[in-house]
Amino acid sequence: MQNKRELFQVMTRRFGLLNKNCCSIGGHDISVAQSHILYEIDQRDHPSMQQIADILGTDITTFSRQAQNLIKMGLLTKQADPNDRRVSLLILTSDGQYIANTINQQMNSYLDEVFSYLTPFEQQTIIHSIQLLNEAMAKSDRCCSPIREE
Amino acid sequence: MQNKRELFQVMTRRFGLLNKNCCSIGGHDISVAQSHILYEIDQRDHPSMQQIADILGTDITTFSRQAQNLIKMGLLTKQADPNDRRVSLLILTSDGQYIANTINQQMNSYLDEVFSYLTPFEQQTIIHSIQLLNEAMAKSDRCCSPIREE
DNA sequence: TAATTTACTTGCAAATAACAAATACTATAA
């Protein structure tokens, strides 16, 4: 069997590059880090700063400033959690929402193209495999359920 | 079918975090960027600077300095290409080789653990799927065969 | 041999990072 790491390294590098090329949308230049932040906020219902920072494995101080930048860009707003006023809930603005959607479309469209080179059966198999893999990775405590280090 | 991007985003983030946690080996602290550089050099036979920079999608000036750092750390050497003396061929030192091997082992060992949660059939399916996917991605010119931007 | 191109390096300024300390609020204990 081919070296596992090699397979995954190639695959993840490709996705990494894809993200890197991304994105200039509606006059905004979006960095990789920013697109990940927008994605995760979009994915959740009014998450807190700490939550997103943990998910992305980013230091909270770094994340604080990243969030500030997105706010300056008009893509994000913060709102104090009424239940715990220390907590800032993160909410995409309509611009932010639009950008998150657009990036999502672009990524899906790229994936659609890639999948077009495969038979429907292969496509199914791959989707199913990634699902299995994600579940298996979630079981490992060695890494990478989105948690802080240590 | 579940949103494709979501699946891939989750998967690649996990690998990203795994790489991030990596590595302190033999007194050297290795960053993600550095581990990728070591990996790619190890993977090839005396590649040039430009080659590795292209593969990693890194600006050559940035890469130049990253390489310098690895040289300072004693993990890498450069050697002028006898056929074209503008070109610097990159060669891992034995320390660098050792570190590349160790990271490789760690990653494979993590993958082995993840795979241990799956049946042999599922394992086979996943490996096969990633292979298919890598081949399909290679066919797309939209992205990510390791090339420079534009 | 002059002009162009390619591979790489350096100067610099901007962006990004993380540690430590501060702020603001909440929870707990006496």
Place this chain on the structure above:
DNA sequence: TTATAGTATTTGTTATTTGCAAGTAAATTA
């Protein structure tokens, strides 16, 4: 109730990383 400890986030500072512009050196082309 008040002191104490803890959590969420921000800010000061400093180090690192980044990429553009400009430079050097070698190869190629005209």
